[in-house]
Amino acid sequence: MSGLLALWCAAVALACAVLAVTRPVIVHALIWLVAALLSLAACFFALGASFAGAVQVLIYAGAIVAVFVFVVMSVDTSAEARGRERERLATGWRRPAAAVILVAVPLVAGLGVGGPALVAPQGTAQGSLGALLFGPWALAIEVASGLLLAALMGARHLGRRGAGE
Amino acid sequence: MGYDMELTALILLPFFGGIAALFAGRFGRDAERWVSIAALALALVILILAFLTPGDGRWIAFERFDWAPSLGMQVILAMDGLSGALLVVSLALGIVSVIVSWKITEHSGLLNAALLWTVAASNGVFLSFDLLVFAFFWELMLVPAFLLISVWGHGDREAAALKFLVFNAVAGLGLLAAVFYLGASGEVVTFDAFEVAERDIPHGVQVLLLLGFAAAFLVKLPVPPLHAWLPDAHTQAPTAGSILLAGLLLKTGAYGLFRFPPMLFPEGFATLAPWGMVLGAFGSIYGALLACGQTDAKRLVAYTSVAHMSIVLMGICGGVYFSLMGAGVEMVAHAFSASALFLLIGALYDRTGTRDLRELGGLQQSAPRFAAAFAVFFSAALAMPGTANFLGEALVITGMFQVNWIFASITLISLVVSVVYATRLFKRVVFGKARRSGVVEDLTAREMGPIVLLAIATLLFGMLPQLLMGALEGAVTAALAPVAGP
């Protein structure tokens, strides 16, 4: 049951994602992105990863998209800009599509055909995520935090008025 | 004789004097010139002192010290009358050339350095008896001379300098190859000319080696058909360069020929000497004829140098006492007279801006002192009795009569032709009316100094030849002995 729900939510997320990348208007695309991310959050809940689902909602759909929204407010949304976007997409989709197929076919085929025999499921999650993250994975977390710090500083630097002038 | 440094000093003094002159310019006006003159004058004093101290018979002074004994390299410097006379010539002409180029301000430090280095290198040539060191100085000489022509020359100076360099450097290879063979062919590797002279070299090898030596010497001499560099180099060189070329560089060729072939390859020399005389006879006429046809005064004098040095070659190859002595005297005499003519023509060029015989003239009226100086060296050029040039040529002719009267007759003919070109030069420059040159300022005191010096030298050695011939006696007998001996 939960498996089917997860499948459904994932399928919806995929559909929303397809819509998100093909909308000519940025606000629409952003809405569809939020939809896709929220569907994924539902999927995570269905799969029993409730922490992941919660974080997904909080950070992805909340924080990140909020940031997007701030930025989007400065974007030109005139009719001709929309037309330009549509025209760009109409003329330039074939080569990316071919490339994506080139990537996707071996990926999917590799997963599907002759993939490794899947180990039998071992029930629900055992142990605590926190113990894992702040135990054996502490180093990875530190690295990630360093990355975040760097990103923060970079964003601060880039956002400084007059930096590039 | 003890271990002295006087001969080394004769080479090193001008060399370091040149380096000093290079930088002296920033310490005062004309400082580089005074430094040069001081260095040369000091060397001259040392040389005269060396003359006055008694030598050991054959050599007035002798020095020997090791350099790289494992490679058989050592420095052997020896001076007899011949080298001594030529050293006097080289130092005196060095001073003259410094004085002559007094007014050249462009890179004057380097100019004086180049003059002094030329003198130093040719002094090295005149003194060295280690063949490798000799060859080293031989090639070294080309560098400052090349600079002199290419930096301070006139007209197409780069081409002339290159021609000079290519001719002499290529010919120098022959010398170098022969020297290396000589050094390496013995049981012990040595370049000591005295030791090499003791060896028994097969006749054919001697001829080959002699050809290598002769290539370098004959080009430097120069004798037709190897003379093509000389007129260009002389014409384009500055006055000081012409003086050193005519007075020193040509003499190194004659000196080498005088000294080494009879000493190292007596049999080979005896084989090739007749051909040398043929070349010399041809050159003496050919150079004189071409001198008659020139319109550039410097080129004319350059071709007379070819003719006179050919006579020297003939004298050396004659191999009898008179001809060798004549060649020695002619070498010294020509150094003075040709340099003086170059000096005069250079002074004329400074005033008029032309050396074209068709444009000059009227010196007699406008500049009597100039004309008188011309007259003196004009007489020397055509071998007037009383000048050292006559003594040299008469002695060569005497020797030639002992060897072969045909060569003597040819030399006499070249004497007659010398009147044709000399009077032509004189007529065009001194007589007649000023065609383009206008009124020429007479010689200044600074120009008169060297000219009087050279005139006195020319006439002194002509009137009192004992001074010169006594000095040459030893070298002449040494060159004579291997040929005449058993």
Added chain:
Amino acid sequence: MLSPYLLLLLVPSPPLAAFLMLGLDPFFLRRRAVQVLALLGGVAPFFVMLPLAAVCFGGECHGVVPVFTLAFGQSEVALALLLDPMSTLVGLTVAAVGAMVITYAIDYMSDAGVADLRRFFALMNLFLAAMLTMVLAGDTITFFFGWELMGLCSFFLIAYNTGLPQAVAAGRKAFIITRFADAFLLAGLLLLFLEANSVRLDVLIPAGATMTEDRHLVIALLLLAGALGKSAQVPFHTWLPSAMAGPTPVSALLHSATMVAAGAFMLARFSPIVMSEPLVQAIAAAFGVGTAAFGALSAIFQTDVKRLLAYSSISQIGFMVLAVGLGAPEVAIGHFVVHAMFKSLLFLAAGDITHGSDLGTSMKAMRGAARRRPVAYVAYVAGAASLAGVPFITAGWWSKEAVLSAAWNTGPFGIAIWALAFLTAICTAVYAFRPVLEALLPEPEHRSRAPHGHPLALNLHHRARIGSGFITVPLVVLATGSMLGGVMVAPIISFLGAEVPHAPHLPALLAAMAPFAGLIGAAALTFVPSLAAAVEGAHDMRRPTRLDHKFQIWVIEPYIRLIRWLSRDRRPRDADLDFERQVRLIRWLSRGARMDGVYQALVVRPFVNLVRWLSGHRGGGVDPVGSAPVALALRLTQAVVGPLAHDRFDRFWMRSANRLVRIWVMARAIQTGRSRDYALGLALGTAALLVIAWGTTWN
């Protein structure tokens, strides 16, 4: 005690010192100082010679003053001055003539600028010193030194008017021709030195005389050739008439008494060597008499006084050479002394008369001389009489008679030579008296500016200013010498140690008549207008007027018959052709047998062509021999290095490099700078990785 011979050193010293002071320009001199110095230098040798001559005539006449000794090799070369009868006599003569000429020149040249004056007197003094050195030389080196120095001085002196191209050309010509002859002399002297191993005349001449080899002949011939050149004998004579472009005192000193006569002196000096070879002797005699005759004939037709005197010198020195050839060098010296006096007198007098004339030294300038310059005219008459050999009262007769007698006494050939010499003597009288008679003619009407004035007139000086004593005294002294010197001829010859030759009465009488015959001829040439015009016309290359009938019969007719006979011409006589021949003869003679043309064609032109060819004109390359190695090297470079210049390795590397560049250009097209394209690249790379992974790991 010092030997009196040491005075010998002092003989050439004063003029030499004067030369040094004047010529080397050590200090400023005023005009008067220059003249005083020149005069002192010129006159002093005579006064130094006088005591020496006294010693010598006193009987002690063999002194050698060694100057210094050169030791070289096995030989010793001792330079010395020598006093013997010959050098005493000739030295005295030269010193006297030199003193007179320089005295005369003080006045004659007084209009020249100070610088030119200095140069002139410096060279004159040097010349005098050189001649004296040569005469007194005791060895061949000193001898040759003086000999050559004279040649050099003659070049400078003839070309004294440096602005005048023909004077300069004449100087060069003189110098080159005499140098050519000197080469022979030098060869002879050097060979002699090699034979005798000494340069001292007192050693060398006896040694040379006893040689009995072929070399002896060669040496004698070489010496003879040297003498002929210096003395302007045929065929070397051409330089002397041209040399008249020099100022008159130069001609008087160089070309009458000293330089040209030096050849004769040299032959006399070396006569023991020359005389011991009969062939050389015969050649010398033939050249001497031939030159004498030729010079006299040429002189007759001259229209310029100085040129006339130049040919006269050629002719007279021919007599001296003849005397040496006949084996009588003492007679030659006698003639030398006399000739020196009267010839310099003639030059000086003619110079004085023509001085300042618009006509230069043309014969016409002599006209009216008796009125204008009586002293000079009388002196000229005296000189001319001596030259013509008027019997008894002139010195010339005595010395010439000695030469003629010597010829007569030599034998059958001698009589032939005598005949030729006799005819020459007649011709001599003709040309000697021509200017004398010309002077009696009235002066030309308008003497102002002749349109075709003599070129020398360009540089003329005007009348003398200093005081005529400087001109008159030399003229009077020399004239006296020319007239009364005859009494000295016999003593001179015997002083030199020979007998005065005496001919039988008949030839002596005939010879005595020669001057008078010549006087008639001269009168005919001067006063018969048609003849005078013919001479003038022939010289000017113009067609002459019809010649006088008598002259036609006696002189021209035989000549034309001779020509017709020689050329086997049997055609009827053609008057125009005959005229043509006459004119051609006179013209030929007046131009010195056109030897100049011959030299021009045989020597000068080929020489110039050769030189021009060698210097790149006339189709040759510049300096063909010198450029040959260069051309060879260039050719070699082209042949060997040329193909290698397109280096295959180099080409390969260059092609690879080009290809790389092309690839780089293509590769660069991928690099668009657009992040999307890089993303595409990433995608493709990922795809490829995935395909590989699919093919490997998962299987």
Added chain:
Amino acid sequence: MNAATLSILLLLSAGLFATGFFGLLARRAILFQLISLELMLAGPALGFIAGGAYHGGQTGQAMFVLILILAAAEVALGLALYLALRRVADVEDADTITRLRH
């Protein structure tokens, strides 16, 4: 949850990734590319969570946390860059920024 579900989930996650990838390549506006990047990160996140659920460990969620951090950093920098570009050169088309080429 069985293996078939996992396979389908993985396929869907691959589809998400491919969609994001397509968007990255096809869109020229920088904001769209950033959105696409978010999707590209979301795909693997789904894969990790699905795998974690299947295997029953916490590692899937741990990896998701890392991806999340990455995504946050990327968005922060990307948007800052976008704003800087807008401000400096008034650029919103990624293709016009080609100075890398030079």
